[in-house]
Amino acid sequence: MTATAPTPLAARPLPAEVVRELARLRSSADHLRARATAAAAAGIGVALLMAVSVAAIPNANDPDVYQLSAAQPGLAPYLSQSGLRPGAVMAALLLVLPFAALAVQALRVGSLALHRQAGLLALAGATPADLRQMRVARTRSAFLRGGLYAAPAYLVLWLLLGLALPPGTRLLPAPQWWLPLAWAVVLAVLAGVGALLGVRTPLTGDNEEDGVSAALVRLGARSGRPVRLWWAVASGVAAALVVSYGIRWGSGSDYSLPLLLLLLGAAVLLAATCAALLLARWAASSPVGRQTRRVRSARQLRRGDAAVAMLAGAQRRANPVAAGTVGAVLFVCGLSFGVEAVLVTSMFTATYGYGTGDLLFYIGGAAVAATVAVVGALVALLALALSLSDHLLATRRSVAAVAALGLEPRRLLGVQRRALTDTAVPAVVSGSLVGGLLYQWVYVLEHLADVGIYSAGVLAASVLAGVLIALACRLVVVLLAGRVRAAAALEHLRTP
Amino acid sequence: MSTGPSPDQVPLLELDGVSHAYARTPALREVSLTVAPGEVVAVTGSSGSGKSTLLHVAAGLLRPQAGRVHLLGHDLAGVDATARAVLRRSEIGIVLQYVQLVPDLPVLDNVALPLTLNGSSLAAARTAAADALAEVGLTDAASAAPAELSGGQAQRAAVARALITSPRIVFADEPVASLDPVGGRQVLDLLRGVTARGAALVLITHDNTVAALADREVRLRQGSVEHEAVLR
Amino acid sequence: MSMAEIHLALLLAGPRHGYDLKHAHDAWFPEERPLAFGQVYATLARLVRDGLAEAVDTRSEGGPERTLYAVTDAGRERLLAWLATPAPPAGVAGEDVVRKTVVALHSAAAGADAAAVLSGQRTAHLKRMRELQRSTPPAPGSASGLAEHLARRHALLHLDADLRWLDEAVEALRTSAAHDLATHSTPPATAPDDSPQAHHAPTQHSEESTR
Numbered sequence: 001m002t003a004t005a006p007t008p009l010a011a012r013p014l015p016a017e018v019v020r021e022l023a024r025l026r027s028s029a030d031h032l033r034a035r036a037t038a039a040a041a042a043g044i045g046v047a048l049l050m051a052v053s054v055a056a057i058p059n060a061n062d063p064d065v066y067q068l069s070a071a072q073p074g075l076a077p078y079l080s081q082s083g084l085r086p087g088a089v090m091a092a093l094l095l096v097l098p099f100a101a102l103a104v105q106a107l108r109v110g111s112l113a114l115h116r117q118a119g120l121l122a123l124a125g126a127t128p129a130d131l132r133q134m135r136v137a138r139t140r141s142a143f144l145r146g147g148l149y150a151a152p153a154y155l156v157l158w159l160l161l162g163l164a165l166p167p168g169t170r171l172l173p174a175p176q177w178w179l180p181l182a183w184a185v186v187l188a189v190l191a192g193v194g195a196l197l198g199v200r201t202p203l204t205g206d207n208e209e210d211g212v213s214a215a216l217v218r219l220g221a222r223s224g225r226p227v228r229l230w231w232a233v234a235s236g237v238a239a240a241l242v243v244s245y246g247i248r249w250g251s252g253s254d255y256s257l258p259l260l261l262l263l264l265g266a267a268v269l270l271a272a273t274c275a276a277l278l279l280a281r282w283a284a285s286s287p288v289g290r291q292t293r294r295v296r297s298a299r300q301l302r303r304g305d306a307a308v309a310m311l312a313g314a315q316r317r318a319n320p321v322a323a324g325t326v327g328a329v330l331f332v333c334g335l336s337f338g339v340e341a342v343l344v345t346s347m348f349t350a351t352y353g354y355g356t357g358d359l360l361f362y363i364g365g366a367a368v369a370a371t372v373a374v375v376g377a378l379v380a381l382l383a384l385a386l387s388l389s390d391h392l393l394a395t396r397r398s399v400a401a402v403a404a405l406g407l408e409p410r411r412l413l414g415v416q417r418r419a420l421t422d423t424a425v426p427a428v429v430s431g432s433l434v435g436g437l438l439y440q441w442v443y444v445l446e447h448l449a450d451v452g453i454y455s456a457g458v459l460a461a462s463v464l465a466g467v468l469i470a471l472a473c474r475l476v477v478v479l480l481a482g483r484v485r486a487a488a489a490l491e492h493l494r495t496p
Numbered sequence: 497m498s499t500g501p502s503p504d505q506v507p508l509l510e511l512d513g514v515s516h517a518y519a520r521t522p523a524l525r526e527v528s529l530t531v532a533p534g535e536v537v538a539v540t541g542s543s544g545s546g547k548s549t550l551l552h553v554a555a556g557l558l559r560p561q562a563g564r565v566h567l568l569g570h571d572l573a574g575v576d577a578t579a580r581a582v583l584r585r586s587e588i589g590i591v592l593q594y595v596q597l598v599p600d601l602p603v604l605d606n607v608a609l610p611l612t613l614n615g616s617s618l619a620a621a622r623t624a625a626a627d628a629l630a631e632v633g634l635t636d637a638a639s640a641a642p643a644e645l646s647g648g649q650a651q652r653a654a655v656a657r658a659l660i661t662s663p664r665i666v667f668a669d670e671p672v673a674s675l676d677p678v679g680g681r682q683v684l685d686l687l688r689g690v691t692a693r694g695a696a697l698v699l700i701t702h703d704n705t706v707a708a709l710a711d712r713e714v715r716l717r718q719g720s721v722e723h724e725a726v727l728r
Numbered sequence: 729m730s731m732a733e734i735h736l737a738l739l740l741a742g743p744r745h746g747y748d749l750k751h752a753h754d755a756w757f758p759e760e761r762p763l764a765f766g767q768v769y770a771t772l773a774r775l776v777r778d779g780l781a782e783a784v785d786t787r788s789e790g791g792p793e794r795t796l797y798a799v800t801d802a803g804r805e806r807l808l809a810w811l812a813t814p815a816p817p818a819g820v821a822g823e824d825v826v827r828k829t830v831v832a833l834h835s836a837a838a839g840a841d842a843a844a845v846l847s848g849q850r851t852a853h854l855k856r857m858r859e860l861q862r863s864t865p866p867a868p869g870s871a872s873g874l875a876e877h878l879a880r881r882h883a884l885l886h887l888d889a890d891l892r893w894l895d896e897a898v899e900a901l902r903t904s905a906a907h908d909l910a911t912h913s914t915p916p917a918t919a920p921d922d923s924p925q926a927h928h929a930p931t932q933h934s935e936e937s938t939r
Contacts, residue, residue, distance in 0.1 A: 006568060006569030006570050007568070007569075007586070007587060009570070009575065009578075009579035009580075009582040009583055009586075010579075010582070011578045011579070011581065011582050012615055014612075014613065014615070015615060015617065017617070017618050018612045018613070018618060021605070021612070021618060022601075022612075026600040026601075027599075027600050030600070113599075117598055117599070117600065120596060120597070120598045120599075121598060121609070121613075122581060123557075123584070123590060123592075123596060124584070124585060124598070124606075124609040124610055124613065124657065125581050125582065125584040125585020125586070125609070125610050125613045125614065126581060126585075126609075126613050127577065127578040127581035127582065127613075128577050128578060128581070129578060130581070130613060542895070704853075704854065704857065704887075704888045704891045704892070705857060705861070705884060705885075705888050707854060708854045708855075708857030708858045708860075708861060708884075709858065709861055709862070710858075713851070713854055715847075715850075722847075723847040723850070723851075725847070725850070725851035725854070727851065727854050727855050727858050728858075
């Protein structure tokens with residue numbers, strides 16, 4: 001054999017049929033990931049369509065901000081009054097948050113298997129660009145599929161929350177001729193977001209260097225380092241907050257209401273981001289010592305509470321992204337609970353200010369807001385359950401090993417419950433306290449009311465929210481019980 | 497005792513003073529090695545001697561922290577991840593000890609991977625993969641999932657995939673360590689077959705009977721070449 | 729037979745009586761049959777005849793007369809030449825491999841490189857194992873073919889066992905060298921073959937002083 005010039009090593013993009021074939025959903029985790037992602041995308045799409053539809057309700061010519069819209073009769077005042085409408089838009093937009101958190105968790109379903117698969121494909125010669133192409137294909141198609149459900153879902157919601165309700169209380173405007181256009185735009189946005197998430201999802205060692213060997217060798221992959229990205233988001237939102245605050249007080253014009261809402265939205269986002277950061281940090285660093293120190297009595301030790309606390313802490317540590325994103329959403333839901341607590345307290349204490357019609361109006365508003373918050377909290381909890389059950393699947397060997405060492409299934413369920421409540425309860429309670437106390441401060445200043453009663457109301461609401469979310473966690477664990485038992489099956493100890 | 501390719505042969509692989517460490521633990525220290533066309537080189541040593549790291553560096557899976565690696569005329573220091581992936585799917589074959597088939601793809605598509613990734617049409621790649629599977633006696637397993645194969649069958653499928661591109665050099669890391677003697681023998685015969693067309697085989701093994709199949713032994717100890725001997 | 733070379737290696741430590749030689753031999757090869765005195769003296773006589781060893785002194789010290797023997801330069805060369813040739817990878821009769829290895833470990837004083845001896849032995853074994861595996865396999869099915877196959881496998885697996893033992897010997901060699909470095913806190917050895925020397929010299933001195 002003689003010297004030959006080295007072959008040029010240029011890579012071309014993969015043919016579409018190959019990408020399609022390789023990105024095809026095969027395992028049950030693939031299908032769950034795709035379905036959950038599509039559901040999250042559908043949720044985001046519906047929330048966006050709702051926001052657009054509400055925002056597009058036409059005003060009457062009268063400059064009065066509380067003028068009712070004539071074009072869409074029968075709407076609830078929160079939608080028909082142009083001054084209240086931005087609040088409704090805001091509520092719809094806030095619904096995007098829990099669904100976004102769900103999407104983040106959904107994309108992580110089976111991430112360990114995906115990670116390994118990426119390593120194996122790389123071993124067989126897939127370039128980083130090839131792997132990216134496959135990931136983008138998968139996430140984009142899941143987002144698109146979810147987006148396709150958005151408009152039909154909006155129609156169903158309109159039937160339920162619009163047409164089915166008596167005139168004057170309808171919560172969604174009738175679909176307009178431009179709905180398909182808005183749908184198309186939402187689809188394009190979702191496809192873009194999906195593609196972006198596909199590029200961003202850190203599945204392989206994208207620092208190409210050790211990509212293959214790392215994927216093959218280091219199978220105990222941890223999920224992501226969230227902190228840098230989130231600090232960037234937090235500072236961005238903070239900057240937006242400062243700018244809009246400056247505009248608001250600088251102009252003092254009639255645009256102040258939308259600006260105020262923008263300000264409020266930015267503040268909520270900032271709070272959520274900071275909460276996400278703190279919660280993720282807390283989960284990531286949740287020291288075993290602190291978890292176990294709470295277990296003191298001999299009886300608790302005998303029951304294995306120390307082991308449960310330790311395992312739950314380890315589980316949360318292993319997935320700080322889930323704890324952070326989901327915790328942030330739950331924190332925002334808590335904020336809204338706190339604000340409503342103040343409103344409800346004011347209704348029952350300051351009887352002189354309201355006529356019966358007013359009272360109904362406010363209670364109705366608070367109920368709608370609470371429903372939005374509850375939906376958000378449930379979706380967030382679902383996201384957390386999704387991440388936990390995926391974590392169970394990924395760590396089934398260690399779960400099985402722990403079970404083999406003699407931790408009975410009931411205790412394993414306890415680990416899941418503990419991991420869920422340790423994330424969810426502090427997030428909701430602190431959100432409710434922060435939101436309630438802040439709003440109470442503003443409200444008391446404005447109305448010269450009694451601080452004590454409001455504080456008591458906020459406290460009561462926070463405790464209630466904490467209890468409710470703890471119960472919800474128990475419920476989720478009951479739903480997950482089958483998966484926990486499956487993960488603890490001793491046969492997982494045999495397979496490599 | 498020492499060796500090297502005859503002067504008329506350009507080495508397929510040349511390692512020169514290669515060092516690598518994981519965190520602070522050195523895995524390879526100043527290792528030099530050449531592999532000539534048609535040669536079977538056994539890299540031996542106890543566990544932790546740096547054998548696998550040597551393979552990962554030589555095959556371009558891992559970038560060494562010091563020293564040079566010339567693989568098939570490419571100086572790997574100047575070759576990015578994409579080009580190294582292209583090299584893997586077109587000119588070199590890699591066989592490892594454990595799972596290397598993508599669990600979700602049927603065996604046929606697994607074997608076809610290097611070709612499909614390299615731009616072949618699915619149909620053409622699958623035809624070639626069917627031939628490659630026939631070569632290793634696995635025609636019946638084409639549509640099976642990798643999990644349904646026995647260890648020996650999975651390893652033969654991995655060999656079929658590694659050989660489907662007619663690579664000029666094949667790296668095998670403990671290819672038979674988890675197989676029984678008969679299955680191991682089949683896999684080794686398949687791998688050694690590449691030398692007939694002038695390709696080289698680098699065999700990482702701790703098993704003396706496997707090492708004794710090579711033309712040359714390079715023995716590692718604590719990351720350094722302890723001894724090198726021609727067995728031919 | 730390697731008896732002559734083993735006696736030469738036993739004499740490397742310094743002039744010895746036949747009595748000492750026997751005991752030193754039995755200490756080196758505890759698994760083998762103890763050496764008979766008659767065989768020791770017969771071997772020594774042959775070595776002296778061939779100029780490989782010489783009688784250096786005769787003492788009586790009140791008891792029976794004893795002759796001290798020492799190795800000659802020719803004897804040293806003979807020993808090194810023997811060590812440089814790997815034992816035949818026989819497969820079944822592996823004792824020669826053991827003998828050569830043990831002698832190499834004790835012959836650093838004469839300039840023997842134990843590591844090189846072991847690595848040469850390893851190569852010889854691998855070559856033989858390669859032959860056993862590469863030669864055309866006998867026709868399958870026939871009784872003689874099967875017998876030959878089984879005989880080959882027997883040889884191959886025994887050679888493999890030898891090699892594993894050699895690996896352990898290498899490891900032990902290194903460990904003792906490292907141990908030696910640690911206990912004597914000598915400057916780091918420049919080459920692995922320095923260490924056996926450093927290790928064995930003191931023990932040999934102590935043996936002598938007890939006599």
